[in-house]
Amino acid sequence: MPATPARSMIMANASTNHARSPFMWRDPVWTAIAACFLLLALFDSDQLIPTLRFSTGALLGTAPFILFAITAVGVLKASGAETLIAKAFVGSELQMIVFAALLGGLSPFCSCEVIPFIAALLVLGIPLSAVMAFWLASPLMDPAMFLITSGTLGWDFAIAKAMAAIGIGTFGGLTTMAFSGSLLLQNPLREAPTKSGCCGGQTPFQGQPLWSFWRVAERRDTFIDTVTSNGVFLFKWLSLAYVLEALMLHYIPASWIAGALGGNGLGTIALAALVGVPAYLNGYAAVPLVDAMLTQGMSPGAAMSFIIAGGVTCIPAAVAVWALVKPKIFIAYLVYAAIGAVCAGVSWQAMSLWLA
Numbered sequence: 001m002p003a004t005p006a007r008s009m010i011m012a013n014a015s016t017n018h019a020r021s022p023f024m025w026r027d028p029v030w031t032a033i034a035a036c037f038l039l040l041a042l043f044d045s046d047q048l049i050p051t052l053r054f055s056t057g058a059l060l061g062t063a064p065f066i067l068f069a070i071t072a073v074g075v076l077k078a079s080g081a082e083t084l085i086a087k088a089f090v091g092s093e094l095q096m097i098v099f100a101a102l103l104g105g106l107s108p109f110c111s112c113e114v115i116p117f118i119a120a121l122l123v124l125g126i127p128l129s130a131v132m133a134f135w136l137a138s139p140l141m142d143p144a145m146f147l148i149t150s151g152t153l154g155w156d157f158a159i160a161k162a163m164a165a166i167g168i169g170t171f172g173g174l175t176t177m178a179f180s181g182s183l184l185l186q187n188p189l190r191e192a193p194t195k196s197g198c199c200g201g202q203t204p205f206q207g208q209p210l211w212s213f214w215r216v217a218e219r220r221d222t223f224i225d226t227v228t229s230n231g232v233f234l235f236k237w238l239s240l241a242y243v244l245e246a247l248m249l250h251y252i253p254a255s256w257i258a259g260a261l262g263g264n265g266l267g268t269i270a271l272a273a274l275v276g277v278p279a280y281l282n283g284y285a286a287v288p289l290v291d292a293m294l295t296q297g298m299s300p301g302a303a304m305s306f307i308i309a310g311g312v313t314c315i316p317a318a319v320a321v322w323a324l325v326k327p328k329i330f331i332a333y334l335v336y337a338a339i340g341a342v343c344a345g346v347s348w349q350a351m352s353l354w355l356a
Helices: 005-014 028-043 045-079 081-088 093-104 114-123 128-137 143-153 155-178 217-251 254-261 266-279 283-295 300-312 315-324 327-355
Strands: none
Touching: 028 045, 028 217, 045 081, 045 143, 045 217, 093 128, 093 155, 128 155, 128 327, 143 155, 143 217, 143 283, 155 300, 155 327, 217 283, 266 300, 266 327, 283 300, 300 327, 315 327
């Protein structure tokens, strides 16, 4: 299918690298971490060292998972294994939806790296339903997130979240296919998409994967850049998350969490989803915070609902959708996230009660 001017503009804007400030203090995440410790030093200095000790210990405990994850993602990107994902988008629309959801939940793409990939799919005329399936599943799970989730919340929670990611992607894709003829989902693309992104990222290699990537200088550079950028990304977000976890455990009474999100009913799970959707919480940062809330009495179903809703609507994922499609599609994306989060929460709550 020939590319229209609007779609060509999408690809040009989507693949643009965005310069990032070299100064740490201009990064809002590092600023937030510094602000937490500054406030502690000013108003509760006795808690300064315990918070630092807790967050440092938690980071060291997660370090093996982080190192393995960023290395695995570096190998996938440097070898060009990402190109295998494109093979999912063939065949019938239903087949594309299922495979898109599966690969979205397993691929190493970060939320903003999917922008040029998704833009290319839209240019090629891939149905919006398959794109939506990939979009919904992608921010919820990737190799790094699976390892970090399993290391903090357990293998059973990580596997359940991965299954939820695939299920939500499939649900969103099938729903989009069912309403593809309606006015709501017609003409989904923006004429002039917003330039946004959380990372520059290299353009994926084309052709067949080259597993012995270290023999090619460009691919070695890609491996080093990917490991470095992902390592810094995970380190800063998890640092903030563990600091917030320490503060939450110390300052927020467990009775508050247990009272608001400790029940086993549908209302508690729905409330967690409603809180999670507007939270726009980074998926990696959510893991330690959910761990803290579980310790304070949050129900398993509410925890799953919250982490799913916040993951689909985290800032990078939301920006990726907003950059390419019109507001009506963005609203549909949020609705899919909320419904999927509640269903995942209910399912995990039932499974947890059965396992208990």
